[in-house]
Amino acid sequence: MANLAVELTGLRFPNPILAGAGPSTEGAAALAAAARGGAGGLVARTVLAHPFLPAAEPSVVPYGRDGLLTNQRGSSLTAADWTYPQDLSIPVIASLAGTAAEVLELGPRLVASGAQALEFATAFLGWPESVEALQALRKAVNVPIWAKLSLRHGEDIADRAAQIEPFVDAFVCMSGFGPVLDIDVDAGGAPRLSDPYGYGWLSGAPIHPIAVRTVFEVARRVNKPVIASGGAMTARDVVEFLQVGAVAVQVTTLPMLKGPQAYEALTNDLNGWLDQHGYDSVADITNLYLNKWRHGQRVVLITEEAPKLDKALCTGCTICGLVCYWDAITAKPKALPIINADNCFECGLCVSACPEGALSFRPRTEVTLLP
Ligand SMILES: Cc1cc2nc3c(=O)[nH]c(=O)nc-3n(C[C@H](O)[C@H](O)[C@H](O)COP(=O)(O)O)c2cc1C
Ligand code: SF4
Ligand code: SF4
Numbered sequence: 001m002a003n004l005a006v007e008l009t010g011l012r013f014p015n016p017i018l019a020g021a022g023p024s025t026e027g028a029a030a031l032a033a034a035a036r037g038g039a040g041g042l043v044a045r046t047v048l049a050h051p052f053l054p055a056a057e058p059s060v061v062p063y064g065r066d067g068l069l070t071n072q073r074g075s076s077l078t079a080a081d082w083t084y085p086q087d088l089s090i091p092v093i094a095s096l097a098g099t100a101a102e103v104l105e106l107g108p109r110l111v112a113s114g115a116q117a118l119e120f121a122t123a124f125l126g127w128p129e130s131v132e133a134l135q136a137l138r139k140a141v142n143v144p145i146w147a148k149l150s151l152r153h154g155e156d157i158a159d160r161a162a163q164i165e166p167f168v169d170a171f172v173c174m175s176g177f178g179p180v181l182d183i184d185v186d187a188g189g190a191p192r193l194s195d196p197y198g199y200g201w202l203s204g205a206p207i208h209p210i211a212v213r214t215v216f217e218v219a220r221r222v223n224k225p226v227i228a229s230g231g232a233m234t235a236r237d238v239v240e241f242l243q244v245g246a247v248a249v250q251v252t253t254l255p256m257l258k259g260p261q262a263y264e265a266l267t268n269d270l271n272g273w274l275d276q277h278g279y280d281s282v283a284d285i286t287n288l289y290l291n292k293w294r295h296g297q298r299v300v301l302i303t304e305e306a307p308k309l310d311k312a313l314c315t316g317c318t319i320c321g322l323v324c325y326w327d328a329i330t331a332k333p334k335a336l337p338i339i340n341a342d343n344c345f346e347c348g349l350c351v352s353a354c355p356e357g358a359l360s361f362r363p364r365t366e367v368t369l370l371p
Contacts, residue, residue: 219245
């Protein structure tokens with residue numbers, strides 16, 4: 001059993017899988033269920049000066065594999081409805097959003113209601129307003145402040161992080177991606193969500209690589225801890241977040257799709273991964289990628305000169321021949337493809353496209369850094 005505990009902004013979490021803000025952390029019963037389900041810490045749903053009231057349904061719809069689209073915007077409970085439980089033996093963090101004037105009132109109130117730290121969600125406001133609100137919040141409370149960043153403020157997320165670094169203790173990367181638009185074409189062109197234009201925010205597996213990039217960008221830039229959020233569905237996703245610079249990983253879509261027991265299942269899978277790979281603790285894998293690649297060295301991934309064919313797996317489907325735009329593969333139905341190494345560009349497309357996994361390059365463990 002690996003040591004899974006992490007320390008973050010003075011709080012100790014028994015494992016790095018935290019419950020992210022959403023319906024799965026809305027109110028005392030949901031928080032208790034997430035704690036029972038094995039979450040290492042809880043970020044309660046975002047409290048607003050004006051609680052979110054959906055005008056119509058639906059406000060959450062599925063998207064692709066393990067993805068969700070939502071137009072929900074924070075908690076439907078008022079600040080007065082919230083108390084943050086102290087008896088769950090894991091840290092409980094309150095989430096809030098609002099203008100400087102609003103958070104001056106909300107922040108101290110949520111701390112008085114038991115929050116051990118505050119997560120400020122920047123996605124709810126424009127950028128200058130978010131900076132002003134964080135400045136105000138810093139003066140108003142003594143507990144750690146986590147700033148949850150959103151790509152809605154532009155691609156230069158690391159610049160934004162650097163700008164607010166003086167006022168916050170940690171960063172959360174990232175909120176749902178959006179706004180996005182996905183419509184029901186079979187209904188003659190109808191919105192799928194109850195937003196006026198059908199807009200929503202994408203979460204879960206489809207946004208994972210975007211979130212990994214934002215964690216890496218921000219971790220490269222700031223000297224404060226980064227907490228990942230975005231499509232962590234498997235132990236591999238969690239390991240990836242930790243390797244690029246996250247200290248802990250929030251999950252929201254996962255427990256929404258699988259229920260609160262998903263926290264413990266993911267933690268067990270993470271533990272299994274660490275054991276299998278011979279690591280004693282999460283600290284052993286944290287920053288492995290960040291430390292090697294933060295300066296973006298020039299890299300050559302060494303592969304074979306041309307892909308290798310496993311004749312036993314090939315069904316002669318000809319797809320590799322169709323996708324090779326360099327004329328390096330001659331493929332005829334029901335026959336083994338002929339690979340002409342002289343023409344091969346080593347692009348890897350045929351390896352990706354082969355439905356049988358019959359083509360491969362040497363694993364990319366041999367990496368050469370160019371000066
Ligand atoms: C239905 C739904 C409601 C959400 N509500 C909130 C919220 O109130 N506050 C917040 O900061 N993030 C909210 N989020 C965003 C998640 O906390 C998380 O940052 C995002 O979904 C990406 O992580 P995931 O892929 O693990 O879900 C919500 C996400 C979903 C799907
Ligand atoms: S690696 Fe690229 S160029 Fe080489 S055979 Fe495959 S598709 Fe063609
Ligand atoms: S795509 Fe794969 S299975 Fe199909 S012909 Fe090429 S090697 Fe064989």
